[in-house]
Amino acid sequence: MADNFLKIKVTIAGRVYPLKVKNAHEEEGMRKAAIKINNLVAKFEKNYAVSDKQDVLAMSALQFASLQEIKAINEEYDLSKATEKINKLGALIDEQLKK
Numbered sequence: 001m002a003d004n005f006l007k008i009k010v011t012i013a014g015r016v017y018p019l020k021v022k023n024a025h026e027e028e029g030m031r032k033a034a035i036k037i038n039n040l041v042a043k044f045e046k047n048y049a050v051s052d053k054q055d056v057l058a059m060s061a062l063q064f065a066s067l068q069e070i071k072a073i074n075e076e077y078d079l080s081k082a083t084e085k086i087n088k089l090g091a092l093i094d095e096q097l098k099k
Contacts, residue, residue: 010034013041013053037064 005020008027012034021027040060041053050056 012037013057040064 005022006024006027007018007020008030009016009018010030011017019030021030037057037060040063041056044050044056044059048059050059
């Protein structure tokens with residue numbers, strides 16, 4: 001069975017990485033992520049005088065991961081607040097229907 005993957009190459013911190021992606025959307029996502037990582041690497045190297053690629057890649061990974069975690073926490077909080085409001089609204093409607 002033949003793989004239906006696209007083979008692409010992305011450059012991160014000066015190194016080329018061959019990847020397989022499922023479709024053009026996944027390719028676009030990979031390329032955009034690589035650009036963001038490279039921008040962060042350049043920023044960390046400039047602002048913190050860090051020249052070790054391992055350190056700047058670790059700092060970049062931490063920044064990306066923390067953004068994802070913060071987003072998930074915020075979404076969970078927002079969902080919790082929305083559920084609370086819906087429950088209060090439901091109680092008010094029940095009250096009115098009982099009158």
